[in-house]
Amino acid sequence: MNLFDIIGPVMIGPSSSHTAGAARIGRVARQLLGEKPVKALVSFHGSFEKTYQGHGTDRAVAGGLMDMSVDDERLRRSLKLAGEEGLHITFQPVHLRDAHPNTVVIDVTGESGRRIVVQAASIGGGRIRVQSIDGIEVGFSGDKTTLVIRHTDAPGAIATVTQLLSNARINIATMRVFRREAGGQAIMAIALDAMPDDKLLDSLKHLPNVTDVTLLKQI
Amino acid sequence: MEYSLSSLIDAAEGIGLAEAARQNEMKYNEISQAEIDEKMREALDVMRQSAQRGFDPKMHSMSGMTGGQAYKLQQAVQAGITAGGGFLGRASARALAIAECNAAMGKIVAAPTAGACGILPAALLTAQEEYGLSDETLIDGLIVAGAVGEVIAARASISGAQGGCQAECGSAAAMAAAALVYIRGGSAKQCADACAFALMNVMGLVCDPVHGLVEVPCVYRNASGVAGALVAADLALAGIPSPLPPDEVIDAMKAVGEQLPPSLRETGEGGCASCPSCKRA
Numbered sequence: 001m002n003l004f005d006i007i008g009p010v011m012i013g014p015s016s017s018h019t020a021g022a023a024r025i026g027r028v029a030r031q032l033l034g035e036k037p038v039k040a041l042v043s044f045h046g047s048f049e050k051t052y053q054g055h056g057t058d059r060a061v062a063g064g065l066m067d068m069s070v071d072d073e074r075l076r077r078s079l080k081l082a083g084e085e086g087l088h089i090t091f092q093p094v095h096l097r098d099a100h101p102n103t104v105v106i107d108v109t110g111e112s113g114r115r116i117v118v119q120a121a122s123i124g125g126g127r128i129r130v131q132s133i134d135g136i137e138v139g140f141s142g143d144k145t146t147l148v149i150r151h152t153d154a155p156g157a158i159a160t161v162t163q164l165l166s167n168a169r170i171n172i173a174t175m176r177v178f179r180r181e182a183g184g185q186a187i188m189a190i191a192l193d194a195m196p197d198d199k200l201l202d203s204l205k206h207l208p209n210v211t212d213v214t215l216l217k218q219i
Numbered sequence: 220m221e222y223s224l225s226s227l228i229d230a231a232e233g234i235g236l237a238e239a240a241r242q243n244e245m246k247y248n249e250i251s252q253a254e255i256d257e258k259m260r261e262a263l264d265v266m267r268q269s270a271q272r273g274f275d276p277k278m279h280s281m282s283g284m285t286g287g288q289a290y291k292l293q294q295a296v297q298a299g300i301t302a303g304g305g306f307l308g309r310a311s312a313r314a315l316a317i318a319e320c321n322a323a324m325g326k327i328v329a330a331p332t333a334g335a336c337g338i339l340p341a342a343l344l345t346a347q348e349e350y351g352l353s354d355e356t357l358i359d360g361l362i363v364a365g366a367v368g369e370v371i372a373a374r375a376s377i378s379g380a381q382g383g384c385q386a387e388c389g390s391a392a393a394m395a396a397a398a399l400v401y402i403r404g405g406s407a408k409q410c411a412d413a414c415a416f417a418l419m420n421v422m423g424l425v426c427d428p429v430h431g432l433v434e435v436p437c438v439y440r441n442a443s444g445v446a447g448a449l450v451a452a453d454l455a456l457a458g459i460p461s462p463l464p465p466d467e468v469i470d471a472m473k474a475v476g477e478q479l480p481p482s483l484r485e486t487g488e489g490g491c492a493s494c495p496s497c498k499r500a
Binding site for chain 2: 051076
Protein backbone atom coordinates (compact mmCIF):
# COMPACT_ATOMS: atom_id res chain seq x y z
CA MET A 1 0.00 0.00 0.00
CA ASN A 2 1.12 3.57 -0.52
CA LEU A 3 -0.16 7.05 0.38
CA PHE A 4 -1.62 7.49 -3.11
CA ASP A 5 -3.80 4.41 -2.77
CA ILE A 6 -5.53 6.46 -0.08
CA ILE A 7 -5.22 10.00 -1.47
CA GLY A 8 -6.13 8.99 -5.01
CA PRO A 9 -6.66 8.04 -7.71
CA VAL A 10 -7.53 11.28 -9.48
CA MET A 11 -10.54 10.14 -11.45
CA ILE A 12 -13.82 11.03 -13.09
CA GLY A 13 -16.69 10.15 -10.73
CA PRO A 14 -18.90 8.84 -9.44
CA SER A 15 -17.57 5.36 -8.56
CA SER A 16 -14.09 3.88 -8.47
CA SER A 17 -15.46 0.42 -9.30
CA HIS A 18 -18.29 1.32 -11.68
CA THR A 19 -16.59 4.25 -13.45
CA ALA A 20 -12.79 4.25 -13.04
CA GLY A 21 -12.50 0.44 -13.16
CA ALA A 22 -14.81 0.29 -16.18
CA ALA A 23 -12.72 2.87 -18.03
CA ARG A 24 -9.60 0.84 -17.29
CA ILE A 25 -11.21 -2.30 -18.69
CA GLY A 26 -12.22 -0.45 -21.86
CA ARG A 27 -8.67 0.78 -22.26
CA VAL A 28 -7.20 -2.69 -21.78
CA ALA A 29 -9.52 -3.94 -24.55
CA ARG A 30 -8.37 -1.08 -26.76
CA GLN A 31 -4.70 -1.88 -26.13
CA LEU A 32 -5.25 -5.59 -26.77
CA LEU A 33 -7.01 -4.71 -30.03
CA GLY A 34 -4.04 -2.52 -30.91
CA GLU A 35 -5.88 -0.32 -33.39
CA LYS A 36 -8.74 2.14 -33.76
CA PRO A 37 -12.00 0.36 -32.89
CA VAL A 38 -15.00 0.79 -35.21
CA LYS A 39 -17.57 -1.52 -33.64
CA ALA A 40 -18.13 -2.83 -30.11
CA LEU A 41 -20.75 -4.94 -28.37
CA VAL A 42 -20.54 -4.33 -24.63
CA SER A 43 -22.38 -6.74 -22.31
CA PHE A 44 -22.92 -5.80 -18.66
CA HIS A 45 -23.42 -8.40 -15.93
CA GLY A 46 -24.67 -8.09 -12.35
CA SER A 47 -24.36 -4.74 -10.59
CA PHE A 48 -22.90 -3.27 -13.79
CA GLU A 49 -26.11 -4.23 -15.60
CA LYS A 50 -28.36 -2.75 -12.88
CA THR A 51 -26.61 0.60 -12.43
CA TYR A 52 -24.52 1.25 -15.53
CA GLN A 53 -26.39 4.33 -16.69
CA GLY A 54 -26.40 6.07 -13.32
CA HIS A 55 -22.72 5.35 -12.76
CA GLY A 56 -21.67 6.28 -16.29
CA THR A 57 -20.24 2.76 -16.70
CA ASP A 58 -21.26 2.83 -20.38
CA ARG A 59 -19.49 6.15 -20.91
CA ALA A 60 -16.45 4.90 -19.03
CA VAL A 61 -16.12 1.75 -21.15
CA ALA A 62 -16.64 3.78 -24.33
CA GLY A 63 -13.99 6.29 -23.23
CA GLY A 64 -11.58 3.51 -22.41
CA LEU A 65 -12.11 2.01 -25.86
CA MET A 66 -11.11 5.42 -27.22
CA ASP A 67 -7.93 5.24 -25.11
CA MET A 68 -9.03 7.77 -22.48
CA SER A 69 -7.55 7.54 -18.98
CA VAL A 70 -9.62 7.40 -15.75
CA ASP A 71 -9.14 11.13 -15.18
CA ASP A 72 -9.99 12.25 -18.72
CA GLU A 73 -12.74 14.92 -18.61
CA ARG A 74 -13.99 13.68 -22.00
CA LEU A 75 -15.29 10.46 -20.39
CA ARG A 76 -18.56 12.23 -19.66
CA ARG A 77 -19.12 12.95 -23.37
CA SER A 78 -17.59 9.74 -24.68
CA LEU A 79 -20.77 8.28 -26.19
CA LYS A 80 -21.18 11.38 -28.35
CA LEU A 81 -17.47 11.40 -29.21
CA ALA A 82 -17.64 7.72 -30.17
CA GLY A 83 -20.35 8.54 -32.70
CA GLU A 84 -18.24 11.37 -34.11
CA GLU A 85 -15.19 9.12 -34.39
CA GLY A 86 -17.08 6.36 -36.19
CA LEU A 87 -17.10 3.93 -33.27
CA HIS A 88 -20.46 2.20 -33.13
CA ILE A 89 -21.16 0.82 -29.64
CA THR A 90 -24.09 -1.32 -28.54
CA PHE A 91 -24.77 -2.08 -24.86
CA GLN A 92 -26.74 -5.10 -23.68
CA PRO A 93 -27.42 -7.00 -20.47
CA VAL A 94 -25.95 -10.45 -20.02
CA HIS A 95 -26.19 -13.07 -17.32
CA LEU A 96 -22.92 -14.93 -16.75
CA ARG A 97 -22.57 -17.91 -14.46
CA ASP A 98 -20.31 -17.55 -11.43
CA ALA A 99 -19.06 -14.13 -12.51
CA HIS A 100 -18.01 -11.21 -10.27
CA PRO A 101 -20.95 -8.76 -9.88
CA ASN A 102 -19.06 -6.05 -11.76
CA THR A 103 -18.23 -7.93 -14.94
CA VAL A 104 -18.26 -6.72 -18.53
CA VAL A 105 -17.65 -8.53 -21.81
CA ILE A 106 -16.32 -6.36 -24.63
CA ASP A 107 -16.47 -7.72 -28.19
CA VAL A 108 -14.61 -5.14 -30.26
CA THR A 109 -13.63 -4.92 -33.92
CA GLY A 110 -10.94 -2.62 -35.27
CA GLU A 111 -10.60 -0.74 -38.53
CA SER A 112 -8.58 -3.57 -40.13
CA GLY A 113 -11.27 -6.09 -39.23
CA ARG A 114 -9.25 -7.49 -36.33
CA ARG A 115 -11.58 -8.55 -33.53
CA ILE A 116 -11.09 -9.53 -29.89
CA VAL A 117 -13.40 -10.48 -27.03
CA VAL A 118 -12.31 -9.52 -23.52
CA GLN A 119 -14.09 -10.37 -20.29
CA ALA A 120 -12.99 -8.49 -17.18
CA ALA A 121 -14.22 -7.54 -13.72
CA SER A 122 -13.86 -4.33 -11.73
CA ILE A 123 -12.86 -5.66 -8.34
CA GLY A 124 -12.89 -2.51 -6.18
CA GLY A 125 -11.03 0.78 -5.78
CA GLY A 126 -10.62 1.02 -9.56
CA ARG A 127 -8.60 -2.17 -9.76
CA ILE A 128 -9.50 -4.70 -12.44
CA ARG A 129 -8.99 -8.32 -13.35
CA VAL A 130 -8.95 -9.53 -16.95
CA GLN A 131 -10.73 -12.90 -16.93
CA SER A 132 -10.66 -14.10 -20.52
CA ILE A 133 -9.35 -13.13 -23.93
CA ASP A 134 -11.03 -14.69 -26.97
CA GLY A 135 -12.49 -17.37 -24.76
CA ILE A 136 -9.17 -18.36 -23.20
CA GLU A 137 -9.44 -18.04 -19.44
CA VAL A 138 -6.73 -15.76 -18.09
CA GLY A 139 -6.38 -13.88 -14.81
CA PHE A 140 -4.23 -10.79 -14.51
CA SER A 141 -4.63 -7.31 -13.11
CA GLY A 142 -2.68 -4.95 -15.32
CA ASP A 143 -1.56 -3.07 -12.17
CA LYS A 144 1.94 -3.17 -13.62
CA THR A 145 3.24 -2.93 -17.18
CA THR A 146 2.18 -6.29 -18.60
CA LEU A 147 3.20 -8.19 -21.72
CA VAL A 148 0.34 -10.23 -23.13
CA ILE A 149 1.73 -12.77 -25.57
CA ARG A 150 -0.45 -15.12 -27.59
CA HIS A 151 1.35 -18.22 -28.68
CA THR A 152 0.98 -21.86 -29.57
CA ASP A 153 1.43 -24.21 -26.65
CA ALA A 154 4.74 -25.90 -27.51
CA PRO A 155 7.94 -26.91 -25.69
CA GLY A 156 10.33 -23.96 -25.40
CA ALA A 157 7.73 -21.29 -26.28
CA ILE A 158 7.98 -19.78 -22.79
CA ALA A 159 11.75 -20.18 -22.50
CA THR A 160 12.43 -18.22 -25.72
CA VAL A 161 10.33 -15.32 -24.41
CA THR A 162 11.93 -15.22 -20.97
CA GLN A 163 15.38 -15.54 -22.56
CA LEU A 164 14.80 -12.37 -24.61
CA LEU A 165 13.62 -10.53 -21.49
CA SER A 166 16.64 -11.80 -19.61
CA ASN A 167 18.98 -10.62 -22.40
CA ALA A 168 17.39 -7.16 -22.13
CA ARG A 169 17.93 -7.22 -18.34
CA ILE A 170 14.21 -6.81 -17.71
CA ASN A 171 13.01 -8.45 -14.53
CA ILE A 172 9.75 -10.40 -14.50
CA ALA A 173 7.61 -9.43 -11.50
CA THR A 174 4.95 -12.10 -12.01
CA MET A 175 4.12 -14.44 -14.87
CA ARG A 176 1.15 -16.67 -15.66
CA VAL A 177 0.49 -18.92 -18.63
CA PHE A 178 -2.91 -20.09 -19.82
CA ARG A 179 -3.93 -22.43 -22.63
CA ARG A 180 -7.09 -23.61 -24.29
CA GLU A 181 -5.80 -27.18 -24.63
CA ALA A 182 -2.47 -29.01 -24.95
CA GLY A 183 -0.75 -27.92 -28.15
CA GLY A 184 -3.43 -25.28 -28.76
CA GLN A 185 -3.71 -21.51 -28.41
CA ALA A 186 -2.12 -20.14 -25.27
CA ILE A 187 -1.52 -16.78 -23.57
CA MET A 188 1.31 -15.57 -21.37
CA ALA A 189 0.69 -12.58 -19.07
CA ILE A 190 4.02 -11.24 -17.84
CA ALA A 191 4.15 -8.31 -15.43
CA LEU A 192 7.43 -6.44 -15.79
CA ASP A 193 9.55 -4.24 -13.53
CA ALA A 194 10.82 -2.19 -16.50
CA MET A 195 9.50 -1.04 -19.85
CA PRO A 196 10.64 -3.05 -22.91
CA ASP A 197 11.65 -1.01 -25.99
CA ASP A 198 10.20 -1.36 -29.49
CA LYS A 199 13.15 -3.44 -30.68
CA LEU A 200 12.54 -6.04 -27.98
CA LEU A 201 8.81 -6.11 -28.73
CA ASP A 202 9.64 -6.67 -32.38
CA SER A 203 11.98 -9.56 -31.54
CA LEU A 204 9.27 -11.12 -29.37
CA LYS A 205 6.77 -10.88 -32.24
CA HIS A 206 9.12 -12.79 -34.53
CA LEU A 207 9.70 -15.72 -32.19
CA PRO A 208 8.52 -19.10 -33.42
CA ASN A 209 5.16 -20.08 -31.85
CA VAL A 210 4.35 -16.46 -30.97
CA THR A 211 1.29 -15.14 -32.80
CA ASP A 212 0.72 -11.80 -31.14
CA VAL A 213 2.37 -9.43 -28.63
CA THR A 214 0.67 -6.61 -26.75
CA LEU A 215 2.29 -4.33 -24.19
CA LEU A 216 -0.32 -3.21 -21.67
CA LYS A 217 0.93 -0.01 -20.11
CA GLN A 218 -0.02 0.84 -16.56
CA ILE A 219 -3.37 2.52 -16.92
CA MET B 220 5.44 -3.06 8.00
CA GLU B 221 3.17 -2.85 11.01
CA TYR B 222 0.13 -0.66 10.45
CA SER B 223 -0.92 1.01 13.68
CA LEU B 224 -1.53 4.51 14.94
CA SER B 225 0.56 3.73 18.02
CA SER B 226 3.63 2.95 15.88
CA LEU B 227 2.98 6.11 13.84
CA ILE B 228 2.95 8.13 17.08
CA ASP B 229 6.28 6.55 18.06
CA ALA B 230 7.76 7.31 14.64
CA ALA B 231 6.59 10.92 14.91
CA GLU B 232 8.62 11.51 18.10
CA GLY B 233 10.76 14.62 17.55
CA ILE B 234 9.90 14.99 13.84
CA GLY B 235 6.10 15.22 13.73
CA LEU B 236 3.52 13.04 12.04
CA ALA B 237 3.81 14.40 8.49
CA GLU B 238 7.57 13.89 8.40
CA ALA B 239 7.24 10.40 9.89
CA ALA B 240 4.67 9.49 7.23
CA ARG B 241 6.94 10.88 4.48
CA GLN B 242 9.87 8.84 5.73
CA ASN B 243 7.75 5.67 5.84
CA GLU B 244 6.59 6.28 2.29
CA MET B 245 10.14 6.87 1.04
CA LYS B 246 11.40 3.76 2.81
CA TYR B 247 8.72 1.31 1.68
CA ASN B 248 7.67 2.63 -1.73
CA GLU B 249 10.88 3.88 -3.37
CA ILE B 250 9.67 7.42 -3.93
CA SER B 251 11.50 10.68 -3.23
CA GLN B 252 10.27 13.42 -0.94
CA ALA B 253 9.97 15.79 -3.91
CA GLU B 254 7.81 13.24 -5.79
CA ILE B 255 5.53 12.76 -2.79
CA ASP B 256 5.04 16.48 -2.34
CA GLU B 257 4.51 17.04 -6.08
CA LYS B 258 1.85 14.32 -6.33
CA MET B 259 0.09 15.69 -3.25
CA ARG B 260 0.18 19.18 -4.77
CA GLU B 261 -1.52 17.82 -7.90
CA ALA B 262 -4.15 16.12 -5.75
CA LEU B 263 -4.74 19.39 -3.89
CA ASP B 264 -5.22 21.24 -7.21
CA VAL B 265 -7.84 18.71 -8.38
CA MET B 266 -9.59 18.96 -4.99
CA ARG B 267 -9.77 22.74 -5.31
CA GLN B 268 -11.15 22.52 -8.87
CA SER B 269 -13.77 19.94 -7.90
CA ALA B 270 -14.95 22.20 -5.06
CA GLN B 271 -15.34 25.10 -7.49
CA ARG B 272 -17.17 23.00 -10.08
CA GLY B 273 -19.54 21.57 -7.49
CA PHE B 274 -21.00 25.00 -6.68
CA ASP B 275 -22.46 25.30 -10.17
CA PRO B 276 -26.23 25.60 -9.54
CA LYS B 277 -27.01 23.96 -12.90
CA MET B 278 -24.83 20.88 -12.44
CA HIS B 279 -26.64 17.58 -11.94
CA SER B 280 -25.93 13.86 -11.90
CA MET B 281 -26.76 11.37 -14.67
CA SER B 282 -29.82 10.19 -12.72
CA GLY B 283 -30.91 13.72 -11.83
CA MET B 284 -31.19 12.76 -8.14
CA THR B 285 -28.46 15.16 -7.00
CA GLY B 286 -26.79 18.42 -8.01
CA GLY B 287 -27.15 22.12 -7.26
CA GLN B 288 -27.71 21.61 -3.53
CA ALA B 289 -24.23 22.76 -2.53
CA TYR B 290 -24.95 26.09 -4.18
CA LYS B 291 -28.11 26.41 -2.09
CA LEU B 292 -26.23 25.68 1.12
CA GLN B 293 -23.48 28.14 0.17
CA GLN B 294 -26.08 30.87 -0.43
CA ALA B 295 -27.78 30.13 2.88
CA VAL B 296 -24.48 30.30 4.76
CA GLN B 297 -23.60 33.60 3.09
CA ALA B 298 -27.04 34.98 3.96
CA GLY B 299 -26.45 34.06 7.60
CA ILE B 300 -29.63 32.01 7.90
CA THR B 301 -27.99 28.68 8.87
CA ALA B 302 -27.72 27.34 12.41
CA GLY B 303 -24.11 26.17 12.45
CA GLY B 304 -22.38 29.43 11.52
CA GLY B 305 -19.65 30.28 9.04
CA PHE B 306 -16.87 27.73 9.32
CA LEU B 307 -19.18 24.71 9.64
CA GLY B 308 -21.47 26.01 6.89
CA ARG B 309 -18.65 26.63 4.44
CA ALA B 310 -17.02 23.28 5.21
CA SER B 311 -20.21 21.29 4.77
CA ALA B 312 -21.18 23.21 1.62
CA ARG B 313 -17.75 22.47 0.16
CA ALA B 314 -17.99 18.76 1.01
CA LEU B 315 -21.42 18.63 -0.61
CA ALA B 316 -20.08 20.47 -3.67
CA ILE B 317 -17.25 18.02 -4.21
CA ALA B 318 -19.53 15.01 -3.68
CA GLU B 319 -22.05 16.47 -6.15
CA CYS B 320 -19.25 17.10 -8.63
CA ASN B 321 -18.36 13.41 -8.29
CA ALA B 322 -21.96 12.31 -8.83
CA ALA B 323 -22.07 14.47 -11.98
CA MET B 324 -19.05 12.67 -13.47
CA GLY B 325 -16.67 15.50 -12.58
CA LYS B 326 -12.98 15.02 -11.85
CA ILE B 327 -12.23 14.30 -8.17
CA VAL B 328 -9.59 12.73 -5.95
CA ALA B 329 -10.76 9.54 -4.23
CA ALA B 330 -10.00 10.22 -0.53
CA PRO B 331 -10.09 7.42 0.40
CA THR B 332 -12.92 6.56 -2.03
CA ALA B 333 -14.91 8.42 -4.68
CA GLY B 334 -18.10 8.16 -2.60
CA ALA B 335 -16.43 9.93 0.35
CA CYS B 336 -14.31 12.31 -1.74
CA GLY B 337 -15.73 15.57 -0.32
CA ILE B 338 -14.83 15.29 3.35
CA LEU B 339 -11.04 15.63 3.51
CA PRO B 340 -10.69 18.42 0.91
CA ALA B 341 -13.57 20.36 2.49
CA ALA B 342 -11.88 20.20 5.89
CA LEU B 343 -8.49 21.30 4.58
CA LEU B 344 -9.60 23.98 2.11
CA THR B 345 -11.98 25.58 4.61
CA ALA B 346 -9.29 25.55 7.30
CA GLN B 347 -6.96 27.25 4.80
CA GLU B 348 -9.56 29.96 4.19
CA GLU B 349 -10.25 30.40 7.91
CA TYR B 350 -6.70 30.36 9.26
CA GLY B 351 -4.66 31.59 6.27
CA LEU B 352 -2.63 28.39 5.89
CA SER B 353 -0.12 27.79 3.10
CA ASP B 354 -0.50 25.06 0.48
CA GLU B 355 2.57 23.41 2.02
CA THR B 356 0.72 23.07 5.32
CA LEU B 357 -2.26 21.55 3.49
CA ILE B 358 0.06 19.08 1.77
CA ASP B 359 1.37 18.06 5.20
CA GLY B 360 -2.28 17.60 6.21
CA LEU B 361 -2.91 15.37 3.18
CA ILE B 362 0.12 13.26 4.04
CA VAL B 363 -1.07 12.84 7.65
CA ALA B 364 -4.55 11.95 6.38
CA GLY B 365 -3.05 9.43 3.95
CA ALA B 366 -1.00 7.77 6.67
CA VAL B 367 -4.05 7.47 8.93
CA GLY B 368 -6.07 6.11 5.99
CA GLU B 369 -3.41 3.48 5.31
CA VAL B 370 -3.69 2.24 8.90
CA ILE B 371 -7.49 2.06 8.63
CA ALA B 372 -7.33 0.30 5.24
CA ALA B 373 -4.79 -2.23 6.52
CA ARG B 374 -6.46 -2.98 9.86
CA ALA B 375 -10.10 -2.62 8.78
CA SER B 376 -11.44 -1.49 5.41
CA ILE B 377 -12.14 1.61 3.34
CA SER B 378 -14.73 -0.10 1.15
CA GLY B 379 -18.47 0.35 1.62
CA ALA B 380 -19.08 -3.08 0.11
CA GLN B 381 -16.93 -4.61 2.83
CA GLY B 382 -17.39 -2.37 5.85
CA GLY B 383 -20.41 -0.12 5.25
CA CYS B 384 -20.38 3.67 5.15
CA GLN B 385 -18.43 3.80 8.43
CA ALA B 386 -15.53 2.46 6.34
CA GLU B 387 -15.94 5.12 3.62
CA CYS B 388 -17.32 8.39 5.06
CA GLY B 389 -16.20 7.29 8.53
CA SER B 390 -12.63 6.70 7.41
CA ALA B 391 -12.63 9.97 5.45
CA ALA B 392 -13.83 11.83 8.56
CA ALA B 393 -11.16 10.14 10.69
CA MET B 394 -8.47 11.09 8.16
CA ALA B 395 -9.78 14.67 7.99
CA ALA B 396 -9.96 14.94 11.78
CA ALA B 397 -6.33 13.84 12.14
CA ALA B 398 -5.26 16.27 9.38
CA LEU B 399 -7.12 19.15 11.03
CA VAL B 400 -5.45 18.46 14.38
CA TYR B 401 -2.05 18.34 12.69
CA ILE B 402 -2.43 21.63 10.82
CA ARG B 403 -3.78 23.31 13.98
CA GLY B 404 -0.61 22.35 15.81
CA GLY B 405 -1.79 19.30 17.73
CA SER B 406 0.49 16.42 18.68
CA ALA B 407 0.64 13.03 16.97
CA LYS B 408 -1.27 11.52 19.89
CA GLN B 409 -3.98 14.15 19.50
CA CYS B 410 -4.19 13.30 15.77
CA ALA B 411 -4.79 9.65 16.68
CA ASP B 412 -7.34 10.65 19.33
CA ALA B 413 -9.22 12.71 16.74
CA CYS B 414 -9.25 9.72 14.42
CA ALA B 415 -10.69 7.58 17.22
CA PHE B 416 -13.40 10.13 18.08
CA ALA B 417 -14.45 10.42 14.42
CA LEU B 418 -14.76 6.64 13.99
CA MET B 419 -16.46 6.13 17.35
CA ASN B 420 -19.08 8.69 16.42
CA VAL B 421 -20.15 6.87 13.24
CA MET B 422 -19.55 3.29 14.38
CA GLY B 423 -22.00 1.09 12.50
CA LEU B 424 -23.01 3.58 9.80
CA VAL B 425 -24.44 1.52 6.94
CA CYS B 426 -23.87 1.84 3.18
CA ASP B 427 -27.35 2.11 1.67
CA PRO B 428 -27.25 3.89 -1.70
CA VAL B 429 -30.67 4.53 -3.23
CA HIS B 430 -30.90 2.73 -6.61
CA GLY B 431 -27.32 1.56 -5.99
CA LEU B 432 -25.95 4.95 -7.07
CA VAL B 433 -23.32 7.07 -5.29
CA GLU B 434 -25.79 9.89 -4.65
CA VAL B 435 -28.43 9.52 -1.92
CA PRO B 436 -27.57 9.55 0.94
CA CYS B 437 -23.87 9.65 -0.03
CA VAL B 438 -23.53 13.32 -0.97
CA TYR B 439 -25.25 14.43 2.25
CA ARG B 440 -23.08 12.12 4.32
CA ASN B 441 -20.08 13.96 2.92
CA ALA B 442 -21.51 17.17 4.41
CA SER B 443 -22.16 15.54 7.79
CA GLY B 444 -18.81 13.74 7.56
CA VAL B 445 -16.85 16.98 7.56
CA ALA B 446 -18.95 18.22 10.47
CA GLY B 447 -18.04 15.04 12.36
CA ALA B 448 -14.39 15.59 11.52
CA LEU B 449 -14.49 19.13 12.93
CA VAL B 450 -16.07 17.95 16.18
CA ALA B 451 -13.58 15.09 16.54
CA ALA B 452 -10.65 17.44 15.88
CA ASP B 453 -11.94 19.97 18.41
CA LEU B 454 -12.33 17.31 21.10
CA ALA B 455 -8.74 16.21 20.57
CA LEU B 456 -7.34 19.74 20.30
CA ALA B 457 -9.01 20.58 23.62
CA GLY B 458 -6.82 17.90 25.15
CA ILE B 459 -9.64 15.42 25.71
CA PRO B 460 -8.00 12.01 25.37
CA SER B 461 -9.78 9.27 23.47
CA PRO B 462 -11.33 7.03 26.12
CA LEU B 463 -10.41 4.01 23.99
CA PRO B 464 -7.05 3.23 22.31
CA PRO B 465 -7.43 4.47 18.68
CA ASP B 466 -6.14 1.22 17.14
CA GLU B 467 -8.75 -0.73 19.09
CA VAL B 468 -11.48 1.58 17.75
CA ILE B 469 -10.30 0.85 14.18
CA ASP B 470 -10.38 -2.88 14.93
CA ALA B 471 -13.87 -2.55 16.38
CA MET B 472 -14.97 -0.80 13.18
CA LYS B 473 -13.69 -3.76 11.18
CA ALA B 474 -15.61 -6.20 13.40
CA VAL B 475 -18.81 -4.18 13.00
CA GLY B 476 -18.34 -4.20 9.21
CA GLU B 477 -18.10 -7.97 9.25
CA GLN B 478 -21.30 -8.17 11.29
CA LEU B 479 -23.26 -5.99 8.86
CA PRO B 480 -25.56 -8.02 6.60
CA PRO B 481 -24.95 -7.69 2.83
CA SER B 482 -28.14 -5.63 2.47
CA LEU B 483 -26.35 -2.81 4.37
CA ARG B 484 -23.09 -2.99 2.43
CA GLU B 485 -23.51 -1.11 -0.86
CA THR B 486 -26.03 -3.46 -2.42
CA GLY B 487 -28.71 -0.76 -2.53
CA GLU B 488 -31.22 -2.96 -0.66
CA GLY B 489 -31.42 -1.88 2.99
CA GLY B 490 -31.43 1.38 4.95
CA CYS B 491 -32.32 4.49 2.91
CA ALA B 492 -32.50 2.35 -0.22
CA SER B 493 -35.36 0.36 1.28
CA CYS B 494 -37.67 3.37 1.69
CA PRO B 495 -40.91 2.55 -0.15
CA SER B 496 -40.88 5.84 -2.06
CA CYS B 497 -37.53 5.17 -3.67
CA LYS B 498 -38.64 1.69 -4.66
CA ARG B 499 -41.58 3.24 -6.51
CA ALA B 500 -39.46 5.80 -8.38
